[in-house]
Amino acid sequence: MSVETAATGATPARRMAPAAPTSWRHRHLIDVDVVTWPEIELIMRTTDEMKGVLARPIRKVPALNGRRVTTLFYEASTRTRVSFETAARNLSADVVSIATATSSVTKGESLVDTIRTLEALGAEILVMRHSVSGAPYLAAEVFGGHVLNGGDGWHAHPTQALLDLYTMRQHLPDGDLRGRKVAIVGDILHSRVARSNVWSLTAAGADLWLCGPATLLRGMDRWATAWSGGTIPGHGRFNVTSDVRAALRDADVVMALRIQRERMQGGLLPSLREYAARFGLNAERVSLARPEAIVMHPGPMNEGVEIAPDVANSGRAVITEQVANGVAVRMALLYLLAGAHEAARGHEAPRTSEAAGTSEAAR
Amino acid sequence: MTDRQIMTGDEIRRAIVRISHEIVEKQAGTQGLALVGIQRRGVPLAQRLAAAIEEHEGVRLPVGALDITFYRDDLSLVAQQPIVKATALPFDLNGMTVVLVDDVLYTGRTIRCAMDALIDFGRPRAIRLAVLIDRGHRELPIRADHVGKNVPTSREEIVMVHVEEIDGADEVTIGRQDRSAEPAAAGRQ
Numbered sequence: 150m151s152v153e154t155a156a157t158g159a160t161p162a163r164r165m166a167p168a169a170p171t172s173w174r175h176r177h178l179i180d181v182d183v184v185t186w187p188e189i190e191l192i193m194r195t196t197d198e199m200k201g202v203l204a205r206p207i208r209k210v211p212a213l214n215g216r217r218v219t220t221l222f223y224e225a226s227t228r229t230r231v232s233f234e235t236a237a238r239n240l241s242a243d244v245v246s247i248a249t250a251t252s253s254v255t256k257g258e259s260l261v262d263t264i265r266t267l268e269a270l271g272a273e274i275l276v277m278r279h280s281v282s283g284a285p286y287l288a289a290e291v292f293g294g295h296v297l298n299g300g301d302g303w304h305a306h307p308t309q310a311l312l313d314l315y316t317m318r319q320h321l322p323d324g325d326l327r328g329r330k331v332a333i334v335g336d337i338l339h340s341r342v343a344r345s346n347v348w349s350l351t352a353a354g355a356d357l358w359l360c361g362p363a364t365l366l367r368g369m370d371r372w373a374t375a376w377s378g379g380t381i382p383g384h385g386r387f388n389v390t391s392d393v394r395a396a397l398r399d400a401d402v403v404m405a406l407r408i409q410r411e412r413m414q415g416g417l418l419p420s421l422r423e424y425a426a427r428f429g430l431n432a433e434r435v436s437l438a439r440p441e442a443i444v445m446h447p448g449p450m451n452e453g454v455e456i457a458p459d460v461a462n463s464g465r466a467v468i469t470e471q472v473a474n475g476v477a478v479r480m481a482l483l484y485l486l487a488g489a490h491e492a493a494r495g496h497e498a499p500r501t502s503e504a505a506g507t508s509e510a511a512r
Numbered sequence: 513m514t515d516r517q518i519m520t521g522d523e524i525r526r527a528i529v530r531i532s533h534e535i536v537e538k539q540a541g542t543q544g545l546a547l548v549g550i551q552r553r554g555v556p557l558a559q560r561l562a563a564a565i566e567e568h569e570g571v572r573l574p575v576g577a578l579d580i581t582f583y584r585d586d587l588s589l590v591a592q593q594p595i596v597k598a599t600a601l602p603f604d605l606n607g608m609t610v611v612l613v614d615d616v617l618y619t620g621r622t623i624r625c626a627m628d629a630l631i632d633f634g635r636p637r638a639i640r641l642a643v644l645i646d647r648g649h650r651e652l653p654i655r656a657d658h659v660g661k662n663v664p665t666s667r668e669e670i671v672m673v674h675v676e677e678i679d680g681a682d683e684v685t686i687g688r689q690d691r692s693a694e695p696a697a698a699g700r701q
Contacts, residue, residue, distance in 0.1 A: 191595070197598075198597075205632060206632070484593060
């Protein structure tokens with residue numbers, strides 16, 4: 150597994166861009182790959198104000214009054230779903246929540262038919278989680294409103310990546326990630342969180358390290374190599390390694406990913422115990438990171454597997470902050486997406502170029 | 513079409529001094545007074561009013577900033593969401609007399625939003641309104657308690673208040689709408 154040690158690039162040209170706020174032009178948010186750095190900064194600034202709303206005596210504003218937000222979750226989730234619904238309610242939106250286990254999906258209704266039905270019932274913003282990578286792109290093709298991806302297969306989890314970025318910025322001087330070492334340790338292969346974080350953290354100029362057993366890094370080294378070849382101008386490169394000590398040494402941010410038992414078919418790991426012994430974040434390993442480093446986890450945690458209980462509950466852990474920031478980030482995204490209506494219809498790139506995404510992200 | 517100047521920097525300064533006296537006179541003192549500027553140009557105007565009051569009363573009033581974006585009633589009419597600016601009310605509104613400060617009073621919708629927003633923060637004893645320019649054409653039953661200058665306008669005209677803190681110079685101009693591509697003008701309600 151190659152270990153890139155070269156400096157992560159922060160392009161001066163992009164950084165010198167004026168502080169003038171950019172506007173939001175995306176009708177959907179399916180991954181952060183098509184979101185430019187100024188747009189990410191707009192999300193961060195809008196999130197700041199949403200945090201302000203959450204600190205008020207009345208934690209609710211009428212910004213999305215009368216707008217209809219529907220959550221459609223084909224996969225189990227509590228925190229993401231509740232976070233989206235809380236965010237929508239804080240903006241005074243009307244929330245409809247579809248649990249597929251009790252819906253017509255169990256009678257064999259297709260995704261497309263379900264989405265058409267929800268639209269006919271008045272859904273304007275569709276928050277969707279699906280076990281199939283790419284399902285939200287199909288949804289975006291048939292749905293007349295906005296699709297906000299709440300996680301699809303192994304592909305993307307953009308709101309998690311953005312709340313992770315927001316949380317890191319809160320803990321770093323000036324909120325600047327340039328050159329800061331971020332180590333993500335765990336089941337990278339099956340992780341949509343890791344994939345979305347690659348886009349946003351390299352855009353932020355972080356020195357990103359992905360670490361896990363070789364079987365759980367498959368394909369990532371090729372991606373990392375392509376990156377350093379300058380695929381996306383202005384993005385930092387990232388590193389892939391199975392050497393957990395190298396990944397953690399002098400890290401500013403340490404993030405553990407859940408070992409996803411439900412996706413662990415085909416003997417990718419000898420045992421969870423062996424994983425915990427070789428890669429689990431314990432106090433000794435975390436001590437390799439900088440003294441002020443923070444410890445993150447997107448949840449839900451398997452304490453004692455990918456993260457030791459004393460690390461998860463230590464003063465460095467910002468895991469509950471991540472959850473709280475998640476509501477504010479999702480409020481910001483619902484707010485921004487809701488504005489990209491009527492006038493913006495049809496302006497988004499079609500599925501093929503959006504899935505490729507690379508040329509747009511470079512702008 | 514060229515813009516015509518309707519207030520000079522000196523005239524703005526005198527209007528601020530006069531309004532600062534009016535505010536204190538109406539309250540019969542400075543007790544329980546607070547100033548809240550509406551983003552963006554209401555904020556520096558509120559700070560100037562506070563400075564003027566401090567000069568003649570020797571009391572520094574609390575000053576806040578209010579962004580009304582989340583309270584606008586026209587979000588479904590604009591193509592893109594307005595950029596959200598900071599709200600900072602570093603004092604307890606309960607029982608205070610809050611003077612809202614804005615640059616231009618036009619339809620009154622901004623002020624309605626501002627009152628909605630303020631009331632979410634607490635229960636002021638009274639809310640008053642000070643504006644530098646009142647240009648008429650109200651769409652809501654709202655009036656200002658303190659006005660720098662009344663300017664009769666047509667709906668096609670655009671009144672632009674420039675303040676040094678944001679625009680580099682103090683002046684008020686009036687122009688025609690055909691240049692309304694300017695974001696500052698288009699963003700005003």
